[in-house]
Amino acid sequence: MNTLKGVTVLGSTGSIGVSTLDVIARHPERFKVAALTANTQADRLFEQCQRMHPVHAVMLDESAGMKLREMVSVAGLETEVTSGAAALEDVVTNSATDIVMAAIVGAAGLLPTLAAVRAGKRVLLANKEPLVVAGNLFIREARRSGAELLPIDSEHNAIFQCMPAGYMPGKNHAAVRRILLTCSGGPFRTARPQDLVAVTPEQACAHPNWVMGRKISVDSATLMNKGLELIEACRLFDCTPDHVQILIHPQSVVHSMVEYKDGSVLAQLGNPDMRTPIAHALAWPERIESGVESLDLFEVAQLDFEPPDLGRFPCLALARDAALAGGTAPAILNAANEVAVDAFLDHRIRFTDISCVIEHTLSNVGLNDDNDLEAVLADDAAARTSASSFVAGSNYKAAREF
Ligand code: NAD
Numbered sequence: 001m002n003t004l005k006g007v008t009v010l011g012s013t014g015s016i017g018v019s020t021l022d023v024i025a026r027h028p029e030r031f032k033v034a035a036l037t038a039n040t041q042a043d044r045l046f047e048q049c050q051r052m053h054p055v056h057a058v059m060l061d062e063s064a065g066m067k068l069r070e071m072v073s074v075a076g077l078e079t080e081v082t083s084g085a086a087a088l089e090d091v092v093t094n095s096a097t098d099i100v101m102a103a104i105v106g107a108a109g110l111l112p113t114l115a116a117v118r119a120g121k122r123v124l125l126a127n128k129e130p131l132v133v134a135g136n137l138f139i140r141e142a143r144r145s146g147a148e149l150l151p152i153d154s155e156h157n158a159i160f161q162c163m164p165a166g167y168m169p170g171k172n173h174a175a176v177r178r179i180l181l182t183c184s185g186g187p188f189r190t191a192r193p194q195d196l197v198a199v200t201p202e203q204a205c206a207h208p209n210w211v212m213g214r215k216i217s218v219d220s221a222t223l224m225n226k227g228l229e230l231i232e233a234c235r236l237f238d239c240t241p242d243h244v245q246i247l248i249h250p251q252s253v254v255h256s257m258v259e260y261k262d263g264s265v266l267a268q269l270g271n272p273d274m275r276t277p278i279a280h281a282l283a284w285p286e287r288i289e290s291g292v293e294s295l296d297l298f299e300v301a302q303l304d305f306e307p308p309d310l311g312r313f314p315c316l317a318l319a320r321d322a323a324l325a326g327g328t329a330p331a332i333l334n335a336a337n338e339v340a341v342d343a344f345l346d347h348r349i350r351f352t353d354i355s356c357v358i359e360h361t362l363s364n365v366g367l368n369d370d371n372d373l374e375a376v377l378a379d380d381a382a383a384r385t386s387a388s389s390f391v392a393g394s395n396y397k398a399a400r401e402f
C-alpha cells in the first residue's frame with residue numbers, strides 16, 4: 001500500500017512555503033509534493049518544480065503561468081502547469097492532495113483554503129488572515145467536512161501542543177482558564193514614540209528574531225500581527241479576548257502557554273524557526289525531524305515578560321476592539337490593515353499612519369453578521385475601497401501626533 005501523503009503548498013515561494021519544502025525534503029518516505037503554487041514568481045516556482053517534482057504547479061498570474069509552462073516543457077518535467085484562481089481550488093481539492101499548507105499571504109488565501117477545508121483535507125494554517133476574516137465559517141465547515149485544522153503560527157501551534165491529548169482546534173476546553181499569548185515586541189519594542197513616525201519599511205522589516213515575508217514583518221512591527229493572532233486564538237480555541245493575556249517576551253523562546261483551572265501553566269519552547277510547527281503539524285500526532293537545532297537554554301539564560309504598550313502600538317487595541325465587536329469587524333480591520341501596510345511598504349504613508357487608516361475604515365464601514373461568506377467578502381471589499389480612498393484622498397489627515 002502507498003502510504004506517502006500528498007502535500008499541496010499554497011504560496012510555496014514564500015517564507016513559510018520554503019520552510020515547508022525543507023521539512024518535506026527530509027522525509028521522502030512520508031511525503032510527496034502534490035502541488036506547488038505561487039503568485040507571480042515563475043522562476044522560483046520552476047526551480048522548486050525541478051527539485052520537488054510536484055504533480056501540479058499553479059501560478060495565480062496567467063502570464064507567469066505561460067512562462068512557467070514553457071520552462072517546464074523545455075526541461076522535460078512531468079509537472080502539469082495551470083493558472084488562475086480556479087486552478088488553486090482545483091489542486092487543493094483533488095485526490096492527489098492529502099495535506100494542504102495554507103501559506104498565501106493575506107485574505108487572498110481565503111477561497112483556496114476554504115475549498116481545502118470543505119474538501120475535508122488536513123489543513124495546516126499558516127495564513128492567519130482568512131481565519132480572522134471568516135473564522136466562524138472555517139470552523140463550521142471543518143466540523144461538517146471532518147477537515148483537521150492544525151495551526152502553524154508558532155504561538156497557536158504552541159497552544160495546541162499544550163492542550164490535552166485528543167484536543168482538536170475549533171472548540172473550547174473546559175479545563176483551560178487562560179491562554180498566554182507571547183509576542184516578541186518587534187523591532188521597535190524599545191523605540192521612543194516620536195521616533196516611530198520616521199521609520200522606514202526596511203527598518204520595519206528587520207525583525208530581531210524571525211525571518212518572514214514583508215507583510216507579516218510590518219504587522220509584527222506595529223503589533224497588528226499580535227492583534228490578528230488574538231483574533232486567531234479566539235477562533236481556534238473558542239474563547240473571548242478576556243481569556244487571552246498578551247505578554248511581550250523579547251527572547252521568542254516560549255512560543256505561548258496554556259493555564260489550566262488548577263493553576264498549572266504549560267508552555268512550549270524552542271528556537272524561533274518555523275520548521276518546528278511545520279514538522280509538528282505535517283506529522284501530527286507523530287513527531288519527525290525538522291532540521292531545527294536543540295534549544296540552548298544556557299545561551300538564552302534569561303526569559304523576560306512584560307505587558308504590551310497599547311499607547312505606542314494602537315493597532316493591538318484596534319484589533320482587540322474588533323474582536324470584541326464581532327461580526328465583520330475583524331474582516332474590516334484586516335482589509336484596512338492590508339491596504340495600509342501596502343501603502344507603507346510603497347512609501348505612500350508613514351508607519352504611524354497605519355493605525356489611522358484602520359481606525360478611520362472601522363468607523364466608516366458598517367458591520368454585518370459574519371456567518372455568511374458573501375457578507376464577509378462584501379465588507380472586505382468595502383473596507384479596501386474606503387481605506388484606499390482615505391490613503392489617497394483629500395480627507396486624509398496627518399499621522400497621530402505624539
Ligand atoms: P511571503 O510573502 O513570504 O509569501 C507569500 C506567498 O503567497 C508567496 O508564495 C506568494 O507567491 C503567494 N501569494 C502572494 N499573494 C498571492 C495571491 N494574491 N494569490 C496567490 N498566492 C499569493 O509570506 P510568508 O511570510 O510566508 O507568510 C505567509 C502566511 O503565513 C501569512 O499569512 C503570514 O501571516 C503567515 N505566517 C508567516 C510566518 C513566517 O514566519 N513567515 C509565521 C506565522 C504565520
Ligand code: MG
Nearest residue numbers: 153154155229
Ligand atoms: Mg505568530
